[in-house]
Amino acid sequence: MKKLLSVVVVLGLACTTSINAEEVNSGGVESLRGTATLDATKKAEEMKRVIKDKNPIARNYVHQPPMIPHQIRGYKVDLNSNKCLTCHGWKYAAETGATKVSMTHFETRDGKTLSDISPRRYFCSQCHVTQADAKPLVENTFEPVESLGND
Ligand code: HEC
Ligand code: HEC
Incomplete structure (x- = not known):
């Protein structure tokens, strides 16, 4: 049970890091804010x-x-x-x-x-x-x- 729990925790951590990495880089996809990276504040x-x-x-x-x-x-x-x-x-x-x-x-x-x-x-x-x-x-x-x- 303990082992299973730690596997779940490690998997969870891995997921959060990859989501964060994606948030910063738009991967070249242009959205309504243009090509600004997601962590940059664009002029209103x-x-x-x-x-x-x-x-x-x-x-x-x-x-x-x-x-x-x-x-x-x-x-x-x-x-x-x-x-x-x-x-x-x-x-x-x-x-x-x-x-x-x-x-x-x-x-x-x-x-x-x-x-x-x-x-x-x-x-x-x-x-x-x-x-x-x-x-x-x-x-x-x-x-x-x-x-x-x-x-
Ligand atoms: C949840 C969305 C929503 C909200 C909140 C809302 N309305 Fe409406 N309203 C509509 C829709 C959809 C229509 C057109 C279809 C209908 O009459 O339901 C409309 C139609 C109207 C019309 C035209 C009626 C007619 O007979 O042609 C008026 C005037 C109006 N609304 C005023 C208001 C006022 C004032 C408020 C706030 C007290 C308000 N509405 C809140 C969605 C909304
Ligand atoms: C001082 C009076 C007054 C107040 C306050 C007012 N209205 Fe109006 N409104 C009018 C009149 C008069 C018209 C009709 C104008 C026309 O048809 O040219 C109108 C038209 C409208 C219409 C278009 C209805 C249609 O038949 O297409 C909507 C939607 C509307 N008002 C929503 C609002 C909302 C939302 C608010 C509050 C944020 C508001 N009004 C506050 C007087 C008012």
Whole structure:
């Protein structure tokens, strides 16, 4: 038993060392950070400029969280308050002109409909992001769905 244990420990150690070695050297494979080695800190990308108050960008596929067509700087969402809901909540939507959060935002993950926003849809920016003129990170052949208003 003791012998088996020490074999396991030695094997474990061998594995960790080889993983560490790989982490430092990318082996020439280029990732989204370029060819920087994994232990080097690369300069952060410039922040994207948020496109201010434009018409919403058409959705690309069914079930896509729509992009946010306005600035959200300073809009706080925490345990005590949710700035987004002061316009997008059903109570305020008519008066503010904001789109109401849809029914799915009241559903729990096991399909129950709550009388207020579901905890899994409370932190809006987990899914919704502001619009920015950003190039695709990798070349791709994705085509948006035509029936959702894309030409
Ligand atoms: C002061 C009111 C106000 C606040 C606060 C606000 N919004 Fe909005 N939002 C609007 C209005 C008005 C529109 C509609 C604009 C339009 O259609 O041109 C809108 C549009 C949107 C849309 C697009 C909806 C669609 O139909 O495509 C999303 C998504 C959105 N907001 C998310 C958010 C999130 C997330 C927050 C919080 C970080 C937030 N909003 C805070 C007023 C607000
Ligand atoms: C877990 C992801 C997720 C979170 C968190 C989330 N949403 Fe959404 N939202 C979606 C998706 C997906 C859609 C489009 C399909 C749908 O309605 O479910 C959507 C749609 C919307 C729409 C458009 C509704 C319509 O009828 O066209 C608004 C407005 C919106 N969300 C606002 C919010 C606000 C405000 C919050 C925070 C209180 C929030 N969302 C949190 C995923 C999310």
